[in-house]
Amino acid sequence: xxxxxxxxxxxxxxxxxxxxxxxxxxxxxxxxxxxxxxxxxxxxxxxxxxxxxxxxxxxxxxxxxxxxxxxxxxxxxxxxxxxxxxxxxxxxxxxxxxxxxxxxxxxxxxxxxxxxxxxxxxxxxxxxxxxxxxxxxxxxxxxxxxxxxxxxxxx
Amino acid sequence: xxxxxxxxxxxxxxxxxxxxxxxxxxxxxxxxxxxxxxxxxxxxxxxxxxxxxxxxxxxxxxxxxxxxxxxxxxxxxxxxxxxxxxxxxxxxxxxxxxxxxxxxxxxxxxxxxxxxxxxxxxxxxxxxxxxxxxxxxxxxxxxxxxxxxxxxxxxxxxxxxxxxxxxxxxxxxxxxxxxxxxxxxxxxxxxxxxxxxxxxxxxxxxxxxxxxxxxxxxxxxxxxxxxxxxxxxxxxxxxxxxxxxxxxxxxxxxxxxxxxxxxxxxxxxxxxxxxxxxxxxxxxxxxxxxxxxxxxxxxxxxxxxxxxxxxxxxxxxxxxxxxxxxxxxxxxxxxxxxxxxxxxxxxxxxxxxxxxxxxxxxxxxxxxxxxxxxxxxxxxxxxxxxxxxxxxxxxxxxxxxxxxxxxxxxxxxxxxxxxxxxxxxxxxxxxxxxxxxxxxxxxxxxxxxxxxxxxxxxxxxxxxxxxxxxxxxxxxxxxxxxxxxxxxxxxxxxxxxxxxxxxxxxxxxxxxxxxxxxxxxxxxxxxxxxxxxxxxxxxxxxxxxxxxxxxxxxxxxxxxxxxxxxxxxxxxxxxxxxxxxxxxxxxxxxxxxxxxxxxxxxxxxxxxxxxxxxxxxxxxxxxxxxxxxxxxxxxxxxxxxxxxxxxxxxxxxxxxxxx
Numbered sequence: 001x002x003x004x005x006x007x008x009x010x011x012x013x014x015x016x017x018x019x020x021x022x023x024x025x026x027x028x029x030x031x032x033x034x035x036x037x038x039x040x041x042x043x044x045x046x047x048x049x050x051x052x053x054x055x056x057x058x059x060x061x062x063x064x065x066x067x068x069x070x071x072x073x074x075x076x077x078x079x080x081x082x083x084x085x086x087x088x089x090x091x092x093x094x095x096x097x098x099x100x101x102x103x104x105x106x107x108x109x110x111x112x113x114x115x116x117x118x119x120x121x122x123x124x125x126x127x128x129x130x131x132x133x134x135x136x137x138x139x140x141x142x143x144x145x146x147x148x149x150x151x152x153x154x155x
Numbered sequence: 156x157x158x159x160x161x162x163x164x165x166x167x168x169x170x171x172x173x174x175x176x177x178x179x180x181x182x183x184x185x186x187x188x189x190x191x192x193x194x195x196x197x198x199x200x201x202x203x204x205x206x207x208x209x210x211x212x213x214x215x216x217x218x219x220x221x222x223x224x225x226x227x228x229x230x231x232x233x234x235x236x237x238x239x240x241x242x243x244x245x246x247x248x249x250x251x252x253x254x255x256x257x258x259x260x261x262x263x264x265x266x267x268x269x270x271x272x273x274x275x276x277x278x279x280x281x282x283x284x285x286x287x288x289x290x291x292x293x294x295x296x297x298x299x300x301x302x303x304x305x306x307x308x309x310x311x312x313x314x315x316x317x318x319x320x321x322x323x324x325x326x327x328x329x330x331x332x333x334x335x336x337x338x339x340x341x342x343x344x345x346x347x348x349x350x351x352x353x354x355x356x357x358x359x360x361x362x363x364x365x366x367x368x369x370x371x372x373x374x375x376x377x378x379x380x381x382x383x384x385x386x387x388x389x390x391x392x393x394x395x396x397x398x399x400x401x402x403x404x405x406x407x408x409x410x411x412x413x414x415x416x417x418x419x420x421x422x423x424x425x426x427x428x429x430x431x432x433x434x435x436x437x438x439x440x441x442x443x444x445x446x447x448x449x450x451x452x453x454x455x456x457x458x459x460x461x462x463x464x465x466x467x468x469x470x471x472x473x474x475x476x477x478x479x480x481x482x483x484x485x486x487x488x489x490x491x492x493x494x495x496x497x498x499x500x501x502x503x504x505x506x507x508x509x510x511x512x513x514x515x516x517x518x519x520x521x522x523x524x525x526x527x528x529x530x531x532x533x534x535x536x537x538x539x540x541x542x543x544x545x546x547x548x549x550x551x552x553x554x555x556x557x558x559x560x561x562x563x564x565x566x567x568x569x570x571x572x573x574x575x576x577x578x579x580x581x582x583x584x585x586x587x588x589x590x591x592x593x594x595x596x597x598x599x600x601x602x603x604x605x606x607x608x609x610x611x612x613x614x615x616x617x618x619x620x621x622x623x624x625x626x627x628x629x630x631x632x633x634x635x636x637x638x639x640x641x642x643x644x645x646x647x648x649x650x651x652x653x654x655x656x657x658x659x660x661x662x663x664x665x666x667x668x669x670x671x672x673x674x675x676x677x678x679x680x681x682x683x684x685x686x687x688x689x690x691x692x693x694x695x696x697x698x699x700x701x702x703x704x705x706x707x708x709x710x711x712x713x714x715x716x717x718x719x720x721x722x723x724x725x726x727x728x729x730x731x732x733x734x735x736x737x738x739x740x741x742x743x744x745x746x747x748x749x750x751x752x753x754x755x756x757x758x759x760x761x762x763x764x765x766x767x768x769x770x771x772x773x774x775x776x777x778x779x780x781x782x783x784x785x786x787x788x789x790x791x792x793x794x795x796x797x798x799x800x801x802x803x804x805x806x807x808x809x810x811x812x813x814x
Contacts, residue, residue, distance in 0.1 A: 094161070094162060097162060097166055098162070098166070101163075101165075101166060109169070110169075113166065113169040113170045113172075113173055114173045116170045116173070117170050117171075117172075117173025117174050118173070120170075120174075120179070120183075121174065121176070121179050122178075122179070123182065124182060125182050125183075125185035125186045128182065128183070128186050129186055129187070134186060134187050134190075135187065136186070136187055137187050137188050138185075138187070138188060138191075142188075143185070146184060146185050146191060147185065149208060149212070150181040150184070150185065152204060152205055152208070152729075153203065153204060153205060153208035153212060154201050154202055154203050154204055154208065154212060155177055155202040155204060
């Protein structure tokens with residue numbers, strides 16, 4: 001019954017965030033370190049800067065709140081809220097993925113990864129490369145081989 | 156850094172898994188070497204199109220659990236032998252040399268250990284020797300599908316029995332398998348959970364009995380069209396875990412047999428007893444009484460009448476989801492009883508005598524959760540019934556109204572107003588509908604399959620309404636819709652980009668202009684265009700060049716298409732698997748080009764090709780005899796074709812039908 005307990009999270013660039021414990025334990029990483037008793041107070045969150053940590057906390061707060069609400073209508077609202085939440089620039093999106101991975105927040109990880117997948121759907125390989133500044137490192141022979149396989153070899 | 160590459164590999168795998176379509180995954184693997192590797196390590200299922208690529212694909216995809224070779228030509232004992240040698244055989248498959256993209260030192264036979272599911276359906280060239288080799292090599296195989304390998308018999312069954320870990324065997328239409336073969340499988344594969352033996356007519360009670368004795372874990376059993384008797388049902392009754400049982404067309408069983416079933420198979424959920432002439436309501440009562448967990452009951456065309464006792468039984472089946480009593484005589488009291496089964500989601504009442512407006516209104520007043528309703532040939536229903544159905548069953552997704560000729564545009568108005576989740580609508584032969592009706596119907600934005608065959612009263616205008624709003628349409632049937640012409644195709648090509656299946660047979664107003672529009676439909680896969688007199692080679696060329704995915708083409712009686720069209724077909728339509736060219740004016744050369752260039756062609760109907768000589772047929776068949784699986788030829792050719800050609804085709808497992 002420690003739902004009203006607060007913990008403090010410390011971002012990699014030194015900013016502190018005070019949050020309810022129920023929100024913080026959306027992250028399995030933080031949950032584990034609290035349970036093991038190895039977390040100090042404040043709990044350091046390396047690799048995640050304050051801007052991203054603030055967004056992650058916002059996500060966790062919203063999801064904890066709507067889990068408490070008994071109203072089923074919130075389901076659709078939550079989906080809409082999530083869709084808005086990921087309308088950020090690419091750099092932030094990738095940082096969110098990394099943060100969700102490190103902090104082990106499955107729903108956020110699924111949401112952000114699916115968002116990136118949706119972003120590249122329907123794009124040609126060249127468009128995909130342009131979008132994410134990737135270099136084409138195939139040799140011409142290799143690229144031809146992959147193209148041929150794509151067209152003729154399998155479904 | 157906004158670079159996708161700066162994410163770790165496991166994160167990239169997660170993103171890759173979010174790509175649902177094959178096109179996206181193919182585009183992914185072309186981006187860069189890292190992405191190519193991620194595809195290679197994550198892809199778990201492969202449907203191989205050409206045997207030349209098979210070996211290198213298997214070497215490069217180590218995590219495969221499913222391999223589908225059903226559309227890959229030339230799968231035979233020789234191909235299997237090459238696949239299973241651990242050393243490369245470059246002379247057999249030139250592209251099998253290790254690609255620079257695959258990491259060195261990879262064991263080319265690693266795939267055999269990971270494979271769980273193997274699909275070899277229609278691999279008619281494979282023999283028992285090759286089959287045994289591959290089953291033994293893939294020691295962890297759990298599921299094998301050899302359906303439609305019509306020449307398979309007991310030796311092939313014995314080969315399958317080497318798969319001790321097999322849980323699922325599909326042997327539909329393996330016509331040579333007898334009780335002896337089935338016994339071998341039963342003894343060798345004790346862990347079987349799912350067995351399908353449709354049309355394996357040589358199998359009888361003896362084989363079924365042994366199967367039920369040895370494979371006690373069976374959950375799914377399909378014995379449709381077999382000559383099994385009540386004795387089999389007694390054996391089946393002893394299966395403690397059986398959940399799904401299909402006995403379609405088993406004319407030798409009757410109510411006595413069903414009583415055995417009633418007392419056994421405690422976990423039975425789904426039973427399909429359609430087209431079983433010997434059973435009646437009485438037998439079904441014993442099944443229903445013994446199985447309160449029954450979810451689906453299919454007795455289509457088996458019952459002449461639905462007794463009141465049977466109907467009362469349905470009320471006790473709290474989980475009953477789907478019931479099909481097509482062909483039975485039903486009364487208003489039957490509908491009243493059915494309306495008490497509020498859990499029903501699917502009802503089949505096709506050709507039910509006595510289906511009236513009043514009865515249906517009673518039915519839907521109770522069954523408000525209905526999603527699928529089949530009222531094929533319920534001639535006496537009118538718009539009033541459709542109103543009641545639309546109003547009560549707002550979740551309706553599939554409605555079949557074939558031959559309900561009293562239905563008018565009013566019904567489509569009701570559907571377009573209330574049933575906005577409608578995906579599938581069959582209005583075949585509904586003479587009362589018109590363009591206005593289609594305009595009303597276009598409000599159903601989820602519509603994906605629309606059948607308007609034999610509706611002469613609809614025209615391009617009506618279809619235009621549908622095409623402009625219903626963007627999810629995948630399948631349209633316009634067979635013998637005389638009012639349809641090029642403008643309808645124009646509308647379809649701009650509005651229904653997802654169209655996969657189209658039937659335009661006998662829509663004789665369609666010209667080359669219409670074909671050009673069709674060429675813009677990139678997803679078109681199955682086209683039936685019989686008897687389109689106004690289409691010439693120009694039209695066929697436009698179609699072939701544009702519809703790259705075309706796999707199934709029926710152009711019987713398209714007599715004005717000349718060779719220029721067929722040459723284009725031979726050049727462009729590389730994914731064609733089935734073709735009907737009967738009664739077309741193709742020349743010797745044209746036929747030879749088509750049969751030799753289209754390397755994925757498996758089935759061809761070549762009856763009444765008046766311009767093709769015997770030599771022309773010989774040459775054409777010789778170019779494709781390694782891969783063609785089914786061919787239909789004029790009976791007169793039987794004694795004119797050289798024995799050489801006929802024997803080779805036969806030995807490759809090709810089936811020749813003489814018309």
